[in-house]
Amino acid sequence: MALILRNAHVIDPACGLDGVLDVRIAGERIERVGERLEGGDSDDQLDLTGCCLVPGLVDMHVHLREPGYEHKEDIESGTRAAAVGGFTAVCSMPNTDPVSDSASVIEFVLSRARAAGHCRVHPCGAMTKGERGEILSEMGDMVAHGAVAFTDDGRGVQSAGMMRRVMDYGKMFGKVFMSHCQDEDLVGDGQVNEGVASTKLGLLGWPAAGEELQIARDIRLAELTGARLHIQHVSTARGVELVRAAKARGIPVTCEATVHHLFLTEDDLDGTYDTNLKVNPPLRTAADAAALVEGLVDKTIDAIVTDHAPHAAWEKAREFELAPFGMTGLESSLALVISKLVRPGTISYARMVELMSIRPREILGVDSISITAGSPADVTVFDPNLTWTLGRDGYQSKAENCGFAGTELTGRAVDVFVSGRPTLADGAIC
Amino acid sequence: MSFDHKHLIDIAEYSDTDIMTLLETAKAFSEVNRRAIKKVPTLKGKTVVNMFNEPSTRTRSSFELAEKRLSADSLNCGGSSTSTVKGESLIDTVMTLDAYQIDMIIVRDKHAGAPYIITQHSPASVIDAGDGKHGHPTQALLDLYTIWQHRGRIEGLRVGIVGDIGHSRVCGSLIPALKIMGAEVTVVGPGTLMPACPDVLGVDHVNLNLDDVLPDLDVVYMLRIQKERLEGAPFPSLREYHGLYGLTRARERLMRPDALIAHPGPINRGVEFDSHMADHPVRSVILDQVYAGICVRMAALFLLLGGAENGLDS
Numbered sequence: 001m002a003l004i005l006r007n008a009h010v011i012d013p014a015c016g017l018d019g020v021l022d023v024r025i026a027g028e029r030i031e032r033v034g035e036r037l038e039g040g041d042s043d044d045q046l047d048l049t050g051c052c053l054v055p056g057l058v059d060m061h062v063h064l065r066e067p068g069y070e071h072k073e074d075i076e077s078g079t080r081a082a083a084v085g086g087f088t089a090v091c092s093m094p095n096t097d098p099v100s101d102s103a104s105v106i107e108f109v110l111s112r113a114r115a116a117g118h119c120r121v122h123p124c125g126a127m128t129k130g131e132r133g134e135i136l137s138e139m140g141d142m143v144a145h146g147a148v149a150f151t152d153d154g155r156g157v158q159s160a161g162m163m164r165r166v167m168d169y170g171k172m173f174g175k176v177f178m179s180h181c182q183d184e185d186l187v188g189d190g191q192v193n194e195g196v197a198s199t200k201l202g203l204l205g206w207p208a209a210g211e212e213l214q215i216a217r218d219i220r221l222a223e224l225t226g227a228r229l230h231i232q233h234v235s236t237a238r239g240v241e242l243v244r245a246a247k248a249r250g251i252p253v254t255c256e257a258t259v260h261h262l263f264l265t266e267d268d269l270d271g272t273y274d275t276n277l278k279v280n281p282p283l284r285t286a287a288d289a290a291a292l293v294e295g296l297v298d299k300t301i302d303a304i305v306t307d308h309a310p311h312a313a314w315e316k317a318r319e320f321e322l323a324p325f326g327m328t329g330l331e332s333s334l335a336l337v338i339s340k341l342v343r344p345g346t347i348s349y350a351r352m353v354e355l356m357s358i359r360p361r362e363i364l365g366v367d368s369i370s371i372t373a374g375s376p377a378d379v380t381v382f383d384p385n386l387t388w389t390l391g392r393d394g395y396q397s398k399a400e401n402c403g404f405a406g407t408e409l410t411g412r413a414v415d416v417f418v419s420g421r422p423t424l425a426d427g428a429i430c
Numbered sequence: 431m432s433f434d435h436k437h438l439i440d441i442a443e444y445s446d447t448d449i450m451t452l453l454e455t456a457k458a459f460s461e462v463n464r465r466a467i468k469k470v471p472t473l474k475g476k477t478v479v480n481m482f483n484e485p486s487t488r489t490r491s492s493f494e495l496a497e498k499r500l501s502a503d504s505l506n507c508g509g510s511s512t513s514t515v516k517g518e519s520l521i522d523t524v525m526t527l528d529a530y531q532i533d534m535i536i537v538r539d540k541h542a543g544a545p546y547i548i549t550q551h552s553p554a555s556v557i558d559a560g561d562g563k564h565g566h567p568t569q570a571l572l573d574l575y576t577i578w579q580h581r582g583r584i585e586g587l588r589v590g591i592v593g594d595i596g597h598s599r600v601c602g603s604l605i606p607a608l609k610i611m612g613a614e615v616t617v618v619g620p621g622t623l624m625p626a627c628p629d630v631l632g633v634d635h636v637n638l639n640l641d642d643v644l645p646d647l648d649v650v651y652m653l654r655i656q657k658e659r660l661e662g663a664p665f666p667s668l669r670e671y672h673g674l675y676g677l678t679r680a681r682e683r684l685m686r687p688d689a690l691i692a693h694p695g696p697i698n699r700g701v702e703f704d705s706h707m708a709d710h711p712v713r714s715v716i717l718d719q720v721y722a723g724i725c726v727r728m729a730a731l732f733l734l735l736g737g738a739e740n741g742l743d744s
Contacts, residue, residue: 199627202542202564202602207626271440273543317521319541321562 002026003044003420004037008053008381012371013350014358023053025377028419032373048381051414054353055369056088056378059330060360061153061178061232061256061305064090064121066112067105068097073310073398075109079118081308081330081397083423083430086413088378089120090308090330091364094131095154101126101137103145110146118423119416120378122148122366127166127177133157136169143173148364151178153232156214158184163218167227176254176363177222178230181214181239182281191321193282197266201273203320206282208236215239219246219253230363231255233307235281237291244300254363256303257292259333260403263340265289268403275316275323276403279307296347302359304352306333310399328402332390334382336404338411342384349384377420386412396429433733439545439558441567441603446610453575455729456722462499463724473502476735479527482508482538482559483520488695488720489559489569493536496727502735505532520544521551528552533735537561555734563597568730569694570603572722574611576715577649579722580690585612590643592618592675593653593702594664596625600653600694605631616643619653619675622664640675644684651692652677652702668701676700677707690715 003025010021010033022037023030039045064078073081075092082090092109094100100109106123113121125142129135131152139150150170156179157163167177187210192198194205215231219242222229234240234255246253258279266283268274277283295301309326316323337356341347347355357380361368369378391405416424423430433451435444444452462470478497482490497504507527518526520539524547527535534555537545542562549556560566578584589608595601595617608615609632616635617628628636637643644650655671665671672678677691691703691713699705708714 195626196630199625199630202562202599204563205626271546273546314519317519319520319539319547320543321541 001042001044002031002040003046004039005053005379005381006045006047008048008051010053010371011349011353012055013354014055014370015372017371018350023371023379025417025420028377030371030373030375030377033371046415048415050385051381051383052349053371053379053381055357055371055380056416056418057086057334057356057380058089058091058360059087059306059308059333060091060303060364061258062090062092062308062330063095063310063326064092064109065310066096067108071312072315075112075121076116076118077396077398078308078310078330079113079116079121080429081328081395083118083416084396084413085330085332086334086380086382086416087119087330088369088380088416088418088423089122089366091122091124091148093153094124094126094151099126099130100124101129101131103138103141106142106145106147118429119418122364124149124151124153124178126150127152127157127170128162131155133159133162136165139170139173143175147175148366149176149178149230151180151232153178153180156180156182156184160217160221164221164225167221167225171225171227175365176228176230178232179214179218180232181211181218183210183213186210186213190282191278192269193266193284195266195285197269197282201269208238208284208288211236211281212238212242215242219243219251222253223251226252229253233258233261233281233305234292234301235261235284235288237288240291240295240300244295247300254302254359255300256305257296257301258305258307259329259336260327262289262292262304263336264403273320274403275318275320276327276401276405278320278323278325279309279327280325293341293346296341296351296355302355302363304333304337304355306330310397311401313400316401326401328395328397328399331395331397332402332404332409334413335388335390335409335411338384339409343410377417379417380413381415382411382413384411386410386414388412435734437545437549437556438567438730438734439549439556440565441570441610442606444610446612449571449574449607449611452571452726452729452733453578455733456575456725459728459732460725462728469499469501471501472732473497473500473735476502476534477530477532478502478504478534478536478731479532480504480506480508480536482506483544484538484540486538486560488723489538492723493559493727495724496731499724500728500731502731508538520547524548524552528554534731557730557734560599563599563602565602566599567603567607568723568727569600570607571730572719572726573604573651573692573694574607575722575726576692576719577690579718580715581648584608586614587648588614588616588646589649589651590616590618590647591651591653592640592677593655594623595619595628595653596623597656598653601631604651605633608632616647618643620665641681641684644681645686647689648686649690649692650677650685654694654696655698655701657698672701677703679704679706682707689713692716692719695720
C-alpha cells in the first residue's frame with residue numbers, strides 16, 4: 001500500500017522542483033513524483049492543495065537535554081517539539097550530563113531517539129572530554145557509533161593549541177567541527193551585548209569581539225589544518241564578514257544563524273529584564289541582525305537553526321544574572337522564517353529550503369533527502385497561509401522559554417513524514 | 431500637586447516636574463527633621479518592607495528613619511535572614527511578603543533588575559534602593575536636592591562625575607536625573623572604568639584627564655573606588671589612581687571658587703580625596719547629602735504611598 005500526496009506545491013531547489021505536483025510514497029521511500037499520478041485502488045491519498053511540500057527540515061543545533069537534565073527537556077519531548085515544528089531531523093548538542101563525549105552516550109541518545117520515533121536525531125560528540133578543552137575525546141569511537149559532528153557547544157575551546165589538536169586529530173574521521181566561539185577571558189560573566197544593553201540595564205557586557213576573535217582564530221586553524229569548520233550561532237556583523245572573507249579565500253568554513261539573532265535585538269531587552277531573551281551569544285544590535293539577513297541572502301550563512309535551549313520555568317524566573325542562557329525555538333522557527341523573511345520577499349521558499357534542509361544535511365554529511373524517486377521519504381508539508389499565535393495552545397516541548405511567545409505568525413507545519421511514516425498529521429503529533 | 435507614579439525604579443520615567451515635586455516635598459520634610467519631635471503621622475497604618483539583600487548602612491538606616499518619622503510600620507528582611515539563603519527564589523519571597531498585605535517594598539539587591547522583577551509579582555509600590563550596577567534613584571534625588579539647596583538651581587550647572595562610571599549604580603540614575611533637570615554632565619576616569627555607551631545614559635562629555643575638566647565644573651562628584659574590584663585590575667594601584675584622579679589639595683587650585691565637592695559615600699580617604707578636600711568646610715557637601723537622604727526618602731515614601739491625599743501637614 002502506498003500514499004499519494006496530491007496537489008502540493010513541491011519546492012526542492014536541489015532537483016529544480018517548484019510547482020504543483022503529486023508525490024507517491026511507498027514504504028520508506030519516495031517512489032514517484034509527477035503531475036496527477038495515477039494511484040492504485042489500495043493507495044491512501046492526501047489532498048494537500050494550498051500547502052507546500054519540501055524535503056524534511058533539519059535543525060542542526062538543538063539541545064535535547066537528555067541525559068542529565070530531563071526536567072528541562074528529554075529526547076521524547078524535544079523530538080515531539082521538533083515534529084510539530086516541521087522537522088524530520090535534529091542535531092543534538094553534547095552538553096548533557098554526562099557530556100556526550102563517549103560512544104556509550106552517543107548510543108544512548110540514538111536508542112532513546114529510536115524509541116521516541118518523532119524524528120531522526122543526529123548526535124554530536126564533544127571535541128574534548130567533558131567539554132573541558134583539555135583532553136581529546138574519543139572521536140573515532142563516537143563516529144563508529146553514530147556521531148555526525150563534533151562540538152564543545154556551550155563553551156568555546158579556549159586554547160588555540162587544543163583547538164588545533166582537535167582539528168588535526170579529528171579530521172581523519174571526515175566530520176565537521178562546529179565551533180561555539182566565545183573567548184571566556186574577554187567575555188567573563190557577560191550577560192548581554194556590551195554596548196547599549198549593558199549600559200542601560202547595568203549588566204555585564206558580552207562584547208562582540210569575544211565572539212569574533214575565536215571566529216577569526218578558528219578560521220585560521222581550519223586553513224592551517226584543512227579541517228572542515230562550522231561556526232555556530234554567528235551573531236555579529238563582523239563575524240559574518242569574517243566567514244564571507246574566508247569563503248572567498250576557499251577555506252572550508254560554513255556558518256549558521258539562529259532565528260532569535262535574526263529577529264530579535266538587544267533593544268527588545270529594554271526595560272524588561274526578560275530572562276527568556278537571555279541567550280548565548282547575546283542578542284546583538286539591529287545592525288548585526290541586518291548583517292545576518294544579508295548573509296542569508298548572499299549565501300554567506302549556510303543554515304538557519306534554533307539553538308533550541310529549553311529550561312524549566314522556575315529556572316528562568318530568576319534575576320537576569322542568575323537565569324540560564326537560552327530560549328526554545330523548534331516549534332516556532334519555520335513560522336518565523338516564513339513570516340519575517342519569505343512573506344516580506346527577503347528570501348524565497350527555495351532559499352528557505354536550502355537553509356533549513358539541504359545545506360544542514362550537506363554540512364553534517366548525513367543522508368541527502370530530495371523530492372525524487374528513490375529518496376528516503378522524509379518530507380515536511382506546511383500551510384504557508386495558516387495564521388496562529390505562538391504559545392496560545394501550549395507547547396510540545398517541556399519548556400516555555402520562548403522569546404517570541406504571543407507573536408502572531410503565518411505558516412505552520414501540518415504533515416511530516418520520516419521514512420514514509422507520519423510523525424505529524426494535520427498538525428497533530430502521531 | 432500632581433504625582434502619579436507607583437514605583438521609583440527608573441528615574442528616566444520621571445519628568446522634571448515630578449523631580450521638582452519630590453525635591454520640594456523633601457524640603458518640607460527637612461523642616462520636620464529639624465523639629466524637637468521628628469515624627470508625623472502621615473503614613474500611619476502603611477506597611478513598608480525593607481528588603482536589603484546585600485549589605486548597606488546609610489541607605490538602609492535612612493530609609494528606616496524615614497519610615498519611622500512618617501509613622502509607617504516597617505518590616506526588615508533580607509541579608510542573612512532572607513529565605514533566599516535557604517534557596518527560596520526572590521519571586522517566592524516577594525509573594526510570601528505580599529501575603530501580609532504590605533504596601534511597599536524597598537529593595538537593595540546585587541542583581542540588576544531585581545526591583546523590576548518584584549513589580550511583576552507584587553501589587554506593592556517598589557523603591558529601588560540600589561540594584562546591582564543598574565540604578566539607585568533615591569541617591570540621585572538626594573544628590574540633586576543637595577546641589578539645589580546649595581546652588582539654588584540645577585539647570586545649566588556643569589557636573590563632573592569622577593571615577594568608576596561603568597560599575598556605578600549611582601551613575602545609572604544620577605546621570606539621567608541631571609539631564610532631566612538640565613545640567614551638563616561630564617564623566618572622568620580611566621577607560622577601564624567607563625561604560626560601553628555613556629551617551630545612552632545622557633553623558634555630554636567623556637574625558638580621561640581630570641585636570642582638563644576641573645576648571646569648568648560647578649560640581650565635582652567623586653565616586654567611590656571599590657577596593658575589592660582591584661583584583662580585576664581596572665588600574666594598576668590605588669597610588670596611581672589617586673595620582674591621576676584623586677581630588678587633592680594641589681588640584682583645588684584648578685577648581686572654580688564656588689565649585690562643590692560631592693560623594694555618595696562611604697568615602698575612601700587617600701583614594702578619591704585627601705582629607706583636606708573630603709572635609710573641606712566650604713566645598714564639601716558630603717554630610718549634607720547624608721542629611722538629604724532622609725528628607726528625600728521621606729518625600730518618596732510620602733508621594734508613592736499616596737500621602738499627598740492626606741496633605742503634608744496631617
